Amino acid sequence: MKRTTVKPAVVTVLIADDDPIVRQAVRSVLDVSGGFRVVGEAEDGKMAAELVKETDPDILLLDLLMPNLPGLEALRVITTAGSEVRTVLLCSAISAKQILEALQLGARGVVLKKRVAELVPALDAVMRGQYWIESQSVSNVVQVVQQLAVATPQASQWQNRFGLTARETEVISFITQGCMNRDIAASLSITEETVKRHLTNIFNKVGMSNRLELALFAIEHGLVPK
């Protein structure tokens, strides 16, 4: 029976990522680590959902951005179909909103590709019945979901109302904290030029003309706590 906390001798894994280099790297890491057997590879979300049904793996490693069916939509299909596969998102970047949505859809963990060395500890934790979020094993997922829910609803409203991207919302959050462009660039690992470009787009979208106006507007409309 699936969803037991007893780890089987060999954990079966399905890898779903549109990039063959990523699939090869993940397969190699699992092979060398021992105790895992890759039972299939999917290059898009639709194929992932089909292969979960066909191969019934213990673990699904699922990328977010894939052709045909994006990762979270594929997860929705898989969950709706009643599969008991434990899904771990393996992605380049993910927002708090996406983590929240993934957990609500039944995902058990998130591993960033740049932290692929954490993959095996993450899968071990998930196979023990725990969750793996932000580089650590988590037992109380309810608390994590509550924290993420508090952090994201206002941002979602803003994004919908003004057409702001997740990254633009992040930049606004830094602006309300009084951060300079170089600080924002360092925090987001982007260049100052890119920060300026984001700000120009934000000003155009929300109809503000400077940082102070933007910060006050953001606080007034509840994007960040007053």
Added chain:
Amino acid sequence: MAPQKSDEVRSVLEKVWLNSRPEALGRLATLESFSENLRSGTPDQLSWERALSAAHRLAGSLGMFGFNEASSCAAEIEALLLDGPTPDVAATVGLVERLGMLLEETQASSGEPERRGS
């Protein structure tokens, strides 16, 4: 992860990178071709779609091999391209050139990821 396992993982990723580097350079060439089209004022839908896919894949895979700065650069290019087939010319061209330099560095230092651009 135990230190020995950690070393084995690093070693196997180095091998995968060495095998994958030509493919990564092919993706860079796709971006450079789009960048050139953009500079000459003749970007087209197909080359934009290919460039977007190349940037997305580079952003994901380079991070796995420890090339975090190159991965971030590719992610910035991807973000620019998501705006549409005619992104900011100077920004796109500059970032593609920078990515080329960062990938060039991986040749000299391949086999030892995680020591730069973190």
